Amino acid sequence: MPAPSHGHDVSEFEAQRPRLFAIAYRLLGSATEAEDAVQDAYLRWNDADHSLITTPAAWLTKVLTNLCLNRLTAARTRREAYVGPWLPEPVMTPDSSLGPLETVEQRESVSMALLILLERLTPAERAVFVLREAFSYRHREIADVLDVSEANSQQVYRRARQRLKAEENSRPLFEARPEKHGRIAELFFAAARSGDLTDLERLLADDVTAWSDGGGKAGAARRPIIGVTRVARYLQGLYRQIDTVVEERVGPGLTVYSAEVNADPALVITTNSGPLAVVVFEVHDGRIASIRTIVNPDKLAFIGAQLPHADGSKLLWSSLPR
Template sequence: MSGIPTDVGQQVFHEHRSLLFSVAYRLLGSAADAEDAVQDAWLKWSAADRSHVADPKAYLTRIVSNLALERLRSARHTRESYVGPWLPEPVLTAPDAAETVTAAESVSMALLVVLETLSPLERAVFVLNEVFGYSHAETARMMERSEPAVRQAAHRARAHVRARRPRFTADRSRQRQVTERFFAAATGGDVGALMELLSPDVTLWTDGGGKVRQALRPVVGAATVASWFAAIGTVTYQGVEPADMRAELAQINGGSGIVFRAAARVIATVTFDFDADGRITAIHNVANPDKLQAVTGGTTHDLGTR
C-alpha cells in the first residue's frame, strides 16, 4: 500500500510532469515516445509503495530515465534502417522557456543529433550529469550501475559530444535576426540574400523518413542550399501549390525556426545552427509527417531542467 494518498500522489506527479518530459525527450529525441514514457512512469508511480520515498523528484526521474532507456534500446534498430537522415522530432518551446542558455542548447537539434550517436547508457549519463546536474553517485543509483562505470561513461560521452557539437554559436538575439532574414529571403526567393546568411560549407539535413520526397543525403554548399530554399515559392511540395502554403516563424527546440503549413497540417519545420558570426552552418529540415504531430498539435513545451 502506498503511504501517500492517491490525490496527493497525483499532485506530486503533476508537479514534476514537465521535468519528466524534459528528461525523456532529451533521452529519446521523440515527443511521442517521451509522452509514452511519462505515462508509463505515472503507472509505476501510482502502483508503487511510496511510503519510503524521501525524494519524489529523484525517484520519478529514475523511473522515467529507465523507461526511456528501454525505449531507446528497442528503437535503435529501427533508426539504423531509417530511410535518409534521422532527425529528432521537433517540439514547440516557449521563448526563453529554458531557464539558461545551456538548457536551451541541450534540446537543440544540433545536440540531439550528436546524442543519437552515443550508446544508450552514455546518453543517459550525459543528460542526467551535464543537463540536469545529478552527480555521478546519484546517476549510478538511478541507472543501477557502479559509480566507476558511470564516471567512465560520462567521460566518453563528454569527449564525444565535445568533438562533434558546434564549437561556437552566435548569441540568441543574433540567431533570431538571422532566422528572420532567412525567412524573408526564402519566402521571397532571394538567392543572393540567402547566400549572405549561409556559411560557405553549410549543410542541409532533410528528414522525410521515406514518407515524403526529401534528399537522402546531406546537401552541402551555400549555392546549392540557397537555391533549394529560394525555390520554395515556385514549386509544388507534397502536392501543395506554393499559393496554398504558408510559413511562419516559431520557437522550436529552444531556438528560432520556421514552420511550413498547408491547410490544417504542418508539412515541415526548419531549424538552424550558427557560427560565432551568426552565419548559418547547418539546417535541419523535418518533413516526415510522423514526426510533425507535436508541432501540429500546437502544444508548447517548457523544457527547463528544474
C-alpha cells in the same frame, strides 16, 4: 499488494510530469516517445506501494530513465532502417515544455545539433550526460538512478564528453547564441520567396549543409546537400514549388511563422490541415551553418499542438483570406 493511488499521489506525479517529459525528450529525441515514456512511468507509479517511496522525485526519475534506456535500445534498430536522414522531433522552446533554458548548457541540450550527436552515444552515456549537463545532477545521484558506482558515473560522463567533442571537431560543445540570430529565419524566408539567389547565398556559410527528414512518408532529399551554391539553388526551387504543392494537395491556406524551435531560429509552415514542415537553422558567426527540415507528418503533431498557444512566434506570410 501495492497500495492504491490516491489524489495526493496523482498530484505528486503531475507536479513531476513537466520535469519528467523534459528528461525523456532529451534522452529520446522524440516528443511523442517522451510522452509515452512518461505515461508508462505513471502506470508504474500508480501500481507502486507509495509507503515504500521516500523521495518521489528520485524514484520517478529512476523509473523514467530506465524506461527511456529500454526505448533507446529498440529505437536504434528502427533508426538503422529509417528512410533518409533521421532528425529529432521538433519542439517549440519559448514555453516551459522542455524545462528551464536559462543557461548555455540547458539551451544547447535541446538543440537539433546536440540531439543528433547524442545518437552516437551509448544509452548509458546519453543518460549520464543529459542528467549531468541539462539537469545538474550530482554523480552520486546519477549513480543511484543507473545503479552504478559514483566513480563509474564520472567515468561514463568523461567518455561521453570526449566522444561529443571529437564529433564537434573545432566547434565548442556549448556555444552562446546571440539574440540577433533570432531574425535569421525572417531574412531567410524573405530571400527564398524573393527568388534572389544572391541574397539567399549571403545568409549561408560556405560549408552549409541541408538535411531533410521525410521518413519515407513525405517528399524529402534522402541525402544531405552541401555547399552554399547547391543549398541555395535547392531551397530556391523548394520554395517556388511549395505553393503549387499546397494548392494541389490541401487547397489554399499556407501560413508561415518564424519561431524558436529547439532553442534555434526556425520557420513553421502550416496548412489548413496542420503543420507541413518545420525548418530549423543552426547559426554560427551570423551565418546559417546547417538547415534541418522536418516534413515527416509523424513528427509534427506535437509542435502543431503547441503553435496555437506559442509565445514568440511571428506570422510572416499567409495565403488565407483576411
